[in-house]
Amino acid sequence: MGDSYVFGYGVEQDEMFTSRMGAMCPSLDVVNLGVSGYGTDQELLLLKNEGLSYEPDIVVLVMVDNDYENNLRPRVYVYYQKPLYVMRNDELVLTNHPVRAPNVLVRWAGRVARHSYLLNQINRALIGWRSRGKQRAAQDQAGSAGTGADRAPRAFPTSPAETITADIVSEFLGTAEAAGVKSMIVFVEGQSGRGRGMADYFAQRDVAFVQLDEVMPPGTYDQYRLQGDPHWNPAGHQLVARTVLDRLLASGWLSADACAAHDASDALNTPAPTRSP
16 A cells, blocks of 8 residues: 555556566555555555455555655645545544535646646656755764664654654554554655554554665666656566565565565566665
């Protein structure tokens, strides 16, 4: 479950990490419920309303940095209304639901924007620029605070966006636990501070965590992403598939027999990340 990274934006279906996981472990039945633009709040609703109907053994939640802010907003992509969770009396309450359709003028403006080559190229350039900036900041932070397991988790949550996201994730985990489903959270690269903070925050829960910064360090930005776009390219999806499967095997949630053909070193023929000098 997740947004456009799980949906597979920019790659073919057989190149998506969920498809690669299924190819590597034929005994797995991998269901991709990624939806572009979704935040953690909508993913929680999707888990409750549809995800559990598949009777899963494990649910994998992929989180990206913009999830936190999206969880505070009643709309995405400028005009698409979305459900919104708020805290009242220490309980999550769903608001802005059912969502209202935007008016005719807003829909027309959005349609023009979506079909404008120039506006789309400007938007892609801005997204790429922001993503690269976050990667540079993460690289600077890694240089001053250590990397990998040596880096101490920062305080979490420290903002309204992180607080409501922590509450939503807690509800997500509780919903899965109540159904007897194990949970894994995958943090997309570039948010290691938040990812490690959240992992520490939920340390007492039976949750597996994957920090993609550990396999996609800042110096490998272009190696695993589409040209001019922060989404993963086929090599990035391959690496994510291998990393998630390795974590499932290490946790004991997936037996080695289920992935008899899986080799942690070269099953996907994925090159090892190369750090910048």
